[in-house]
Every structure is written in structure tokens, then in C-alpha cells.
Amino acid sequence: MIIMLGNAFFIALREIRRNLTRAFLTVLGVIIGVSAVVTMVTLGDGTTQAVKNQISDLGSNLMMVRPGSGFGPRARTAGVPNFTEADVDAIRDQVAGVAAIAPVRKASLSTIYLQAARNTQITGSTEDYFSINKWTLSAGRFFSESESRTGQAVAVIGDTVKTELFGSEDPLGQKIRVGQASLQVIGVLKAKGQAGMGDQDDTIVVPLTTMQRRLGGRTSGRDISEISISAEEGYDSDTLISDISSLLRQRRNLQSNQDDDFNVFDTRQIAETLSSSTELMTMLLSAVAAVSLLVGGIGIMNIMLVSVTERTREIGIRLAIGATAKEVLWQFLVEALTLSCVGGIVGIGLAFAFCSLLAPLIQIPFAFNAQINLIAFFFSALVGIVFGFAPARRASRLDPIDALRHE
């Protein structure tokens, strides 16, 4: 038995070496199938993971109010009036279940420190903005209620801004030029990381009053482009949303036959929108992967079927000079297994290389999924073995002379 297996290995390897093209094409089929599936699924997993991280960063009780109708890619905001600070006060005073609320005004302005300059998203808000949006500090402090009210020239910068403008220098206490104003850096936000929505850390937060007086050149009282709200723990978000909506409708003088010209949404809705788009992407990726697996399988099948005649004659010759059917089958099994394993390992290696290259590029975590590696590996191996082995099994059952006569 041992001798027989050793022999099977020897003959199988010799037969592979002798037909390198055939071996290469078979292996290629396995490689295509395995690497495609593993790459697609790994990237899909990574994207889902990235979206999940992003959502949990938002917190569970965050709400946002924006002007315009619709949310996400279908939002229409053109020509829709913004909110006023009075709207914010009204919600704070009249709606039950609001734990904290902060008006938000945004502008993209040039930011300069010594020689370094860049455009940055500036957020003007109140001190509550930080807690509502779950920002924490890596250095310094947030601005205080009095600094906010009196519009001091202070700024809290995001991690990206810190590295881009200051490099390794300590930014605390330094003055940066934002638009026309000079602001003192009093705090640095802890990095939240990349997200599908863009770099969250490329931000500077200043008091709303500061922004209105020193940066923006206030044009009207309607300058609040977004309202951030955190709901009280355990408070029903649907009730809260409808309460806020009816208050705002009234304040914006909407008739009962008019649609809302603003939007109130919570993290759950954001999560649903995001995950429905990643689900779609995962489905597309899986479809592509399945096709690749099929293409790889058909490639293997083709090679095996094309060589059936030659291989049947080979089996006839081996049987005629005294090989037993079992010995011939072991040879073919070893051949098919060797090719499948080589292809599978190379395929997984290739997928690994692809993923570790692509994952940072599209900014998702690289999650190694052992299960899909195994599934892809075994599927391809199975195709290789079935199509390599089945014809051999049939041929080895023939009388040698019939195998030799095969055409």
C-alpha cells in the first residue's frame, strides 16, 4: 500500500511535469475561481464592517434635522430655507425627550498655519455639539458655554487638520488663520477615522457666534444648515421625530397640503440606508465571484474533457503493461489533488495580496474570512477532482484493449 502510494505520487508528478500546459491551465482555473471569490467576499466583508463601525460611532440616540426633502443621494436642498437659532430654541423648549440640541452652520474655508495651508470644513456650533456627536479630546479642551456665547476666537481641530497643519508640532495655544480671522487652537479631537462619508477628522469646530461674527459675514438670521439632537435615553424616536416635524412645519408656515421641506432622521435610518447600499454591493460582488468560480470550473472541465481521449489511451497502455485499475486511479487522484491544492493555495495567496493592497486603498478594514477561503478552495478542488477523476474511473474499468482503442 505504501509502495503503491509512493509509486502513484512518482508517476503523477512525472505526468504533471510532462503535460505542463495542461497542468497550468487546470491550476489557472482553480486560481481564478479561488482568488476571485476570496477577494470579493473579503472586500465585501470589509465594507460592511466599515459601515458598521461608522454607525456605531454615531451613537444610538443621535438625530439630525436638515433642510430639503429626502435623505442621502436623493436629497433635494436647492432653494430650501435654512433654520434659525429661534427654531433651535423652540425645539429645545417645546419638544419633550430632547436631551441636548446644537445648531450647526458649515462652511469650507482656507486654513493657514505658517507655511501650511489647506481647505477645511469649518463647523460653527455650541459646546453641546461635542457630546451629541460623541467627540472626545486627545489634547486640550472644548470651548466653554461663555466662550461660545461671547464668540471668542477659539477653535477645536480634528486629527487630520492637526497632522496636516502642525505635523509633529504641538498645536495647543497656536494661532491659525481661518478665512479672514485668526483663531487660537484650544483643543484637538480624538480621531474617528475614515468613513464612507469622507474623512470625519478633517474638521475645525468653532463657536457658532464666532463663525457668524468673525468668519462668515452673516447674511441673514436663517443660517443654521443642520440641527444636531440627542434624544433622552429610552425615548421613542418616532414620537420625537413627529413632534419635531409638526413644530417645524408650524414655524416654517407650511400648509397642510404642502410636503415637509426639511428632514428629521435618526441613526437607525442612516444605518438602514447605508446597510441597504452595502447589501446591494455585497450581492453584486457575490454574483461576480460566483461567475468567476463558474468560469474557473468550466476552464478545468474543458481541459479535462479535451484530454480524455489521450488519457484514456494512457490508461489503456498502463493497464496493458500490468498496472491495476486501482494503481491507475491513485495516480489520477494524486494528480488532480496536487493541481487543485497548488491552484487553491496560489489563489488564496493572490487574494490575500489583492485584499491587503485594495483594503487600505478603499479605506476598509481587512477582515480575513477563513470560511470563504475554505469554501472556495473546496469547490475548486472538487471541480478539479470530479473532472479529473471521473473519466479516469470510467477508463480504468475498461478492458485494456478497449481503453487503447478509445477515440
Next chain:
Amino acid sequence: MKNLEPVLIELKDLTKTYGNGDAAFQALKGIDLKIAKGEFVSIMGPSGSGKSTLMNLLGCLDRPTSGSYLYDGIAVENLDSVQLSLLRRFALGFIFQGFNLLARTSAIENVELPLLYRGIKRAKRKEMARDALAQVGLHDKERNTPAELSGGQQQRVAIARAIVTNPSTLFADEPTGNLDTETTGEIMDLLTRLNDDRGITILMVTHEDDVAAYAKRTVRVIDGLVYTDSIHSELTAL
């Protein structure tokens, strides 16, 4: 004379029918034949008379439709496929009418093949294969694949592969069919030596009288039946 040697092969009313139903064709119609150990028999007959069919049955490559075949006292028709393989491996050598060499495989690896299944070690295997190739005059072509050999050279590789195991019985289906007279002479001398010195029983199909003359007995097959069976005069004269 030949009765002094024990009987090696005994065929009784052996038939072979190809296909079935309307397409059935009886290639062998009842062959009775006895061959003693150490004989050198040539089988002659017109094309399509059933010579190759008979050789395939004798070489255990195919199964008869009816009749009995005793090889060295073993009822071959009762053997299963594993036993037939082992019989071919250890006792029989076969030279095919169409060579049947492994493609893209060097001459020496083709000749080595039967030794591989006998479990012979690498060094010994190489040595035996070289020796066999030298006997058929191909020592300088051992690395050539069948595609790089002439028809006659391929035939000689096939002969080397059949004799490398030193079989008890050698079946040769037109072993000199593709050879010129000179090489034919060399190969026939080789077969005669194998028969004389090593006592290998040889059955050989041929169309040529001067090739058949190397054998000590000629069986004529016509239309699936043994027509004449004659022991050559030189032998009877002894």
C-alpha cells in the same frame, strides 16, 4: 519433440464476437491451439482474419466471448481484472501492432514503465531500461520522445518495453512491420536469442514468410479459424 515440454497455453473452442445484435461480427469462430513452454510460434493469415484479436485474447488484454483459455494451468476466463493485471505484469510481454507508447515521454521512461509497476528501484530500473534499449539498437535515443523517433525506432522502443521485464511469454503483433530488412534481421535475431537463451515462449504475428521462418512453428489463421498448423522442417529434422 514438442510434447516433451509441458503445455503453457491451451485454447479450446475460443470465440470472440465484436458488437451485438445486427452489428455483431464473429472475429474468432472456435480456435483450438496448444503451445508448449519455450516454443517460438509465428501466426500468419490474411488481413482481417483475426490474428490481432487472437493475440489480444492470449495477452489477456481482452476477454473471449466463449471457450476456454488455460495459461500455465490457470483458467484465464475466471480471473478478475486485478488478477489479469498481475498476470500481465509478471508473466506477459506485449508488442502492439500500433506501438502504443506514451506520448511526450522519452524512450527510456517508456521502457521503464513496466518496471515501475513491478516496484523495481530507480537505479536498477534505469540500468535494465538502458540495457533493453541497447539490445534493440537504440542506446543513443533514450531521451527522444515518440514524436522524435521514426516509425521503426518507435517499434523498437515498444519491443524494448516488452522484453525489459524478461517475461515468460512474449506476444508480438507484427513486430517488424515497420522495419527495413536489415533491422528486421537484427530484431529477429534478438527474438531468437531470447527464445533460445532465456527460454521465453514467443508468439509472433507476421505477414512475411522470411520472418515467419525464424519461428519453429507456423499457425495459419483464416477467417477466424486455425487453417494449418505446421512444425518447420528444420525442427522436425532434428
